[in-house]
Amino acid sequence: MAEAITTDNSTEQTPQHVAIIMDGNGRWAQQRGKTRVVGHKNGVESVRAVVSTARKEGVKALTLFAFSSENWRRPEQEVSVLMDLFMLVLTREVRKLHKNGIRFQVIGDVSRFSEKLRKKINEAQTLTQDNTDMVLSVAANYGGRWDITNAATQVAAKVKSGELDLNQIDESVFDSYTSLGDLPDLDLLIRTGGDYRISNFLLWQAAYAEFYFTDILWPDFREDAFKTAINSFGNRERRFGQTGEQVQESR
Ligand code: IPE
Ligand code: IPE
Ligand code: MG
Numbered sequence: 188m189a190e191a192i193t194t195d196n197s198t199e200q201t202p203q204h205v206a207i208i209m210d211g212n213g214r215w216a217q218q219r220g221k222t223r224v225v226g227h228k229n230g231v232e233s234v235r236a237v238v239s240t241a242r243k244e245g246v247k248a249l250t251l252f253a254f255s256s257e258n259w260r261r262p263e264q265e266v267s268v269l270m271d272l273f274m275l276v277l278t279r280e281v282r283k284l285h286k287n288g289i290r291f292q293v294i295g296d297v298s299r300f301s302e303k304l305r306k307k308i309n310e311a312q313t314l315t316q317d318n319t320d321m322v323l324s325v326a327a328n329y330g331g332r333w334d335i336t337n338a339a340t341q342v343a344a345k346v347k348s349g350e351l352d353l354n355q356i357d358e359s360v361f362d363s364y365t366s367l368g369d370l371p372d373l374d375l376l377i378r379t380g381g382d383y384r385i386s387n388f389l390l391w392q393a394a395y396a397e398f399y400f401t402d403i404l405w406p407d408f409r410e411d412a413f414k415t416a417i418n419s420f421g422n423r424e425r426r427f428g429q430t431g432e433q434v435q436e437s438r
Contacts, residue, residue: 197245200421202374204367205241206250206396208388209233211380211404218404224268229406231276236409238323242287244417248322248370252388256296256330273327274304281311288320294366295329296337322370329366331390338364338391365391372396375420377413379405397423 209230216226234251241249254269284291293308300308341364345351351360362368373389373396381402385393399416401408426434 195245196243198421200418201245202397202417202420203246203371204248204250204373205246205375205377205417206252206373206389206392207237208252208376208378208380208386209405209408210378210382210386212406214380215404215406223265226404226406227269227272231272233405233408234276235280237413238284238289239287240410240413242289242321244414246321246417248324248367250294250324250326250367250370250373250389252326252329252386254295254327254329255387256328256333257387259299259328270301270304274307277304277307277311281314284311284323285315285318288318289315290318290322291315292322292324293327294324294334295327296333297328299328324367324370326366326388330387331385332387334366334389335391337366338368362391367392375399375416377401377416379403379408395425395427397425 212226212230213223214226215229216223219225237251238249253273258269259266281291291311291314293312297305297308338361342351342356342361346353346356367373367389373392376385376389376393376396377399378384379401381400381404383400389396397420399419401412401416403412424431424434
């Protein structure tokens with residue numbers, strides 16, 4: 188991502204919003220006789236690759252699961268390395284994101300992070316806030332149940348203060364209080380690393396997303412693998428409750 192990316196190859200088949208559960212770092216390292224941390228470090232290159240590819244392909248929003256609200260349960264040393272890595276990547280990469288017109292944001296409960304990290308996050312968000320080519324959301328200390336509960340709390344507060352009327356609340360109003368409420372609906376949810384679960388990621392947002400699971404471990408998931416996932420989305424028929432015939436007719 189050293190140079191500014193100017194191409195936009197998006198077509199009708201391109202998912203507007205893609206999210207990725209970046210899983211398999213630990214196993215990638217263990218297969219090589221290395222410590223789990225080595226896998227996380229090598230995973231950073233895959234993050235670079237997918238951000239750059241998403242931008243080139245004309246994806247409008249890319250959401251990456253970096254650290255779940257449950258990942259605090261890992262050994263303290265691994266958690267600490269992950270935090271350091273997050274800090275390092277933010278320091279190194281934000282300028283490049285900015286140059287490429289990418290708006291950066293963190294979703295999740297950042298209150299548990301160190302003040303230093305929170306400051307870095309704020310700086311990155313402020314620097315890139317007016318960029319419009321793509322939105323990169325990094326989910327950190329994120330949980331889908333937290334997201335829904337957090338939205339419910341905000342809605343309840345508005346009702347209590349009289350700013351919102353109970354009968355104004357519908358799905359779209361509620362959605363606007365969730366983490367990605369200002370972005371297009373999630374089209375494609377990818378999980379690397381061979382497991383078939385959502386691990387408390389975008390529970391609300393995944394309602395009608397297409398799922399793509401691959402055995403490829405995250406550090407091996409690069410441009411070609413990502414393009415394969417995007418192309419597979421182009422072949423799906425999204426019916427949103429209708430019949431296949433209805434969908435064909437409305438084309
Ligand atoms: C995903 O890789 C990265 C994070 C959860 C931070 P893992 O560390 O979960 O790797 P595996 O699943 O143990 O191989
Ligand atoms: C999901 O991976 C979280 C991230 C990729 C950040 P995990 O490896 O934590 O998921 P589980 O625990 O196997 O479900
Ligand atoms: Mg894992």
